[in-house]
Each structure stands twice: as C-alpha cells, then as structure tokens.
Amino acid sequence: MSKDKVYIFDTTLRDGEQVPGCKLDTKQKLVIAQRLDSLGVDVIEAGFPISSPGDFASVKEIARVVKNATVCGLTRSVKKDIEVAAEALQPAKRPRIHTGIGTSDSHIKYKFNSTREKIMERAVDAVKYAKSFVEDVEFYAEDAGRTENEFLARICEEVIKAGATVLNIPDTTGYCLPEEYGAKMKYLRENVRGIEKAILSCHCHNDLGLATANSISGVINGARQIECTINGIGERAGNTSLEEVVMILRQHPYLNLDTGINSKLLYSTSQMVSEKMGMPVQPNKAIVGSNAFAHSSGIHQDGVIKKRETYEIIDPHEVGVDHSSIVLTARSGRAALAYRAKKIGYELTKVQLDVVYEEFLRFADRKKEILDEDIHQIVESADVNIESLA
Numbered sequence: 001m002s003k004d005k006v007y008i009f010d011t012t013l014r015d016g017e018q019v020p021g022c023k024l025d026t027k028q029k030l031v032i033a034q035r036l037d038s039l040g041v042d043v044i045e046a047g048f049p050i051s052s053p054g055d056f057a058s059v060k061e062i063a064r065v066v067k068n069a070t071v072c073g074l075t076r077s078v079k080k081d082i083e084v085a086a087e088a089l090q091p092a093k094r095p096r097i098h099t100g101i102g103t104s105d106s107h108i109k110y111k112f113n114s115t116r117e118k119i120m121e122r123a124v125d126a127v128k129y130a131k132s133f134v135e136d137v138e139f140y141a142e143d144a145g146r147t148e149n150e151f152l153a154r155i156c157e158e159v160i161k162a163g164a165t166v167l168n169i170p171d172t173t174g175y176c177l178p179e180e181y182g183a184k185m186k187y188l189r190e191n192v193r194g195i196e197k198a199i200l201s202c203h204c205h206n207d208l209g210l211a212t213a214n215s216i217s218g219v220i221n222g223a224r225q226i227e228c229t230i231n232g233i234g235e236r237a238g239n240t241s242l243e244e245v246v247m248i249l250r251q252h253p254y255l256n257l258d259t260g261i262n263s264k265l266l267y268s269t270s271q272m273v274s275e276k277m278g279m280p281v282q283p284n285k286a287i288v289g290s291n292a293f294a295h296s297s298g299i300h301q302d303g304v305i306k307k308r309e310t311y312e313i314i315d316p317h318e319v320g321v322d323h324s325s326i327v328l329t330a331r332s333g334r335a336a337l338a339y340r341a342k343k344i345g346y347e348l349t350k351v352q353l354d355v356v357y358e359e360f361l362r363f364a365d366r367k368k369e370i371l372d373e374d375i376h377q378i379v380e381s382a383d384v385n386i387e388s389l390a
C-alpha cells in the first residue's frame with residue numbers, strides 16, 4: 001500500500017534564525033537553502049521579508065536559486081507585509097505567502113486589544129489579499145494550541161473560503177500535550193466545512209520538550225504537513241526537529257506516512273547548520289548528536305558487538321553517519337576492550353585479555369575516555385606477551 005505523504009516545511013531560516021546569536025547573512029542562508037532543497041524538503045520558509053532589508057534580500061535570492069522546493073515568506077495580517085513578501089517571492093518557481101494572526105483569547109485581548117469578530121475579519125482580508133499575489137497561501141492561527149477549538153474551527157472555515165491552501169495550527173507556546181494537540185487536529189478535520197480543500201499543518205514549539213511528540217500526534221490525527229527546523233533550533237526551547245520527525249515516520253512504517261526526505265544527508269546538514277549558526281549540537285541530541293550512535297556501558301557494548309540491532313534502532317548509515325562507536329570508559333567490559341584492541345592490531349587470547357582488562361580498569365578510573373593511544377600504553381604496561389599485529 002502506498003504511503004501518505006507528509007510535507008516537510010523547513011523553517012530553519014525563519015523561526016530557527018530568530019534565536020539570539022544565530023543570525024545568518026544572505027550568503028550563508030543561500031548555502032543552507034540549497035542544502036535543504038537537496039535534502040528534499042517540500043517548503044523552505046526563507047524569512048520574514050518586511051522585518052529588514054537584509055531579510056528581504058535573502059528571501060529574494062533564495063526564491064531565485066531554489067529549484068524544487070516551494071519558497072515561503074512570513075507576514076503578519078498587514079497589507080504592507082503581504083506586498084513586501086509578494087515582491088521578495090517574485091522570482092520563485094513556487095511561491096507561498098504565510099500570513100496569519102493570533103487567535104487565542106490572550107492574544108486577542110492583550111496583543112491586539114480586539115475582539116474575535118475583528119480578528120476573523122483581519123484574517124480573511126489578509127488571506128484574500130495574499131491570494132491576489134500568489135495561488136499558494138498558508139494561514140497561521142498563532143497560539144492555536146491555546147485557542148478554543150470552536151473558534152479555531154470557525155476561523156479555519158472562513159480562511160479556507162477566502163482561499164487558504166494550508167492551515168497552520170501552531171502550538172506557539174509549546175503548551176499542549178500530544179493527546180490534546182492530536183485531538184485539536186481531529187476536531188478541525190471533523191468540524192471545519194471545506195477542510196478537504198486545505199492541508200492541516202503542525203507547528204510545535206518545544207517549551208515542555210513535546211514538540212516532536214505533538215507533531216507526530218498531529219499527523220496521526222490527519223495533519224499532512226510538519227513545520228520544523230534542523231537540530232530543532234528556534235525561539236526559546238526551539239521547534240520540532242526535522243531529523244526526528246523524518247526518522248520517527250521512517251522507523252514506524254505501520255503509520256503509513258512518509259516524508260520523502262533523503263535521510264543520508266541529515267547528519268551533514270545538521271553539522272552545516274550548527275557550524276554556520278555557531279550553535280553546537282548537544283551530544284545526546286536524537287539522530288544527529290555525537291553520542292547518538294555511541295555505546296559506552298559494558299552490557300550495551302557486548303550486545304552491539306554481537307549484533308548492532310540489539311541496542312540500535314537506526315542504522316547510522318541511514319542518516320549519513322559512517323559507523324557506530326564503542327566508547328571505552330570505566331563502565332566498559334572485556335568485549336568492548338577486545339573489540340577496540342583488535343581494531344588497532346592486538347588479537348588478545350582470553351588469558352591475555354583478563355590481564356589487560358585489569359590494567360585498563362586502573363587506567364580508566366583516572367581518565368574519562370580511553371583512546372586508541374591509551375590502549376597501546378595499557379597493553380604495554382600489562383606485561384603480557386602479546387604479538388602486536390599492528
């Protein structure tokens with residue numbers, strides 16, 4: 001059975017770049033945009049064109065060079081924003097305007113000092129205006145995660161009538177639980193007239209560490225686009241991480257959902273974004289962290305050496321990492337030591353291994369990680385008659 005397509009909307013260059021200290025210049029953005037295009041993302045949110053002349057120029061340049069993906073620009077529900085975005089997107093093969101407004105009672109009252117009816121009117125006017133420039137218009141209901149479902153459904157219905165092709169349901173504050181976010185998508189699918197004319201999109205923030213779980217819950221409940229960033233970078237605690245959702249859908253084929261992303265480019269893309277933004281990837285980051293395929297406890301190492309799948313659910317080659325690593329620490333066992341010693345040329349008998357292992361433990365208690373050069377020293381000081389194969 002063919003799988004349902006989940007569109008990947010990458011916002012590394014817009015929501016991701018909002019992170020303090022991660023500002024990129026146009027040249028850097030272009031390199032990342034071209035890499036995202038090769039990765040196979042469906043939409044690249046290139047920036048917020050009205051926000052600065054630099055962002056305008058970047059969106060325009062990205063629109064000019066990107067070959068396959070739709071190129072998208074963010075706007076508020078403000079005419080001038082939409083005009084400027086339309087101008088920046090002009091060279092794009094597939095342009096999309098992403099417009100919207102806050103829909104939660106808190107945003108309506110405190111941000112806009114307005115009413116639901118007036119917000120609805122602004123939303124509809126913005127979509128109609130954007131539609132006068134481009135065919136593909138995505139509407140975001142900012143803070144949808146805390147917006148009452150009934151009102152959210154009404155506003156979705158009206159913006160679809162106005163021509164919106166995609167409905168973005170952001171959990172802007174990262175507040176929702178996965179069940180709640182999934183139920184919201186289900187509610188919209190069941191209660192918005194004309195919903196079949198639009199794609200529901202997940203846009204989740206990670207304030208409670210639930211961005212990925214919420215996005216997956218969203219697609220299980222009928223959304224067909226996920227908005228995400230490389231390394232999960234983004235406002236505050238970040239956005240949904242692209243590499244995580246891609247690999248979750250890949251690793252759970254019974255969900256029958258596929259993104260079409262070239263996963264072999266995930267690791268190098270993560271490194272590229274980290275390096276250009278000057279934002280290190282945390283070592284324990286899922287999929288792309290330096291420890292994601294490293295094994296250091298004796299029990300795990302023994303299992304992985306016997307059969308990789310015992311402790312690894314992803315083949316590292318699938319995400320562009322060339323091998324799993326066996327890290328030697330004081331928690332490692334004989335199997336790991338023998339494995340690493342063999343790799344650098346020492347074929348140890350059982351008796352020899354027992355002696356070398358005692359020496360290894362003394363060494364490892366003084367040092368966090370044992371490297372290949374340490375193994376040479378350990379073997380030499382273990383005083384066993386070893387014929388080096390090196």
Ligand code: KIV
Binds near residue numbers: 142143168172203
């Ligand atoms: O988090 C959010 O609500 C956003 C919108 C502007 C799409 O980033």
Ligand code: ZN
Binds near residue numbers: 015170235
């Ligand atoms: Zn966001």
